[in-house]
Amino acid sequence: MLDKVEQVLVFIEVRYRKNTRFGSATDTVTPSKQAKIIRSAHRYLQQHNEFDEYICRFDVVGLESDLKYPKINWIKDAFEG
Numbered sequence: 001m002l003d004k005v006e007q008v009l010v011f012i013e014v015r016y017r018k019n020t021r022f023g024s025a026t027d028t029v030t031p032s033k034q035a036k037i038i039r040s041a042h043r044y045l046q047q048h049n050e051f052d053e054y055i056c057r058f059d060v061v062g063l064e065s066d067l068k069y070p071k072i073n074w075i076k077d078a079f080e081g
Contacts, residue, residue, distance in 0.1 A: 009054040011041045013078075016063045016070075025062030026073055034058075038081035056081060 013033070015025040029037075037058060045051055060078040063070040 007054045008057055009051050010057045010059055011037060012059045012061055013037055014061045014063065016067070018065070020064055024073065025064050026060050026075060026078075029060050029078070034079045034081075041081055 013029055015028050017023075017025040017028070041056060041058070045056070057077050058079050058081055060075045062073040062075075064073070065071050
């Protein structure tokens with residue numbers, strides 16, 4: 001018997017910082033910002049019942065420095081909703 005394949009819906013917050021003098025791009029996703037992202041995700045899910053059985057994940061992608069050749073920091077499962 002085959003196991004059921006779990007489907008994952010990923011909400012990704014992308015942040016950019018030209019320099020890190022005041023912290024990294026990913027540092028800008030504060031608890032307050034996380035709460036807003038979670039609220040938005042809940043509203044989206046209420047309107048799209050086709051994702052009822054999906055596992056949801058919240059990732060954060062930070063881009064720093066020059067956008068032509070940025071340093072990329074991808075944090076999978078950065079916070080829970």
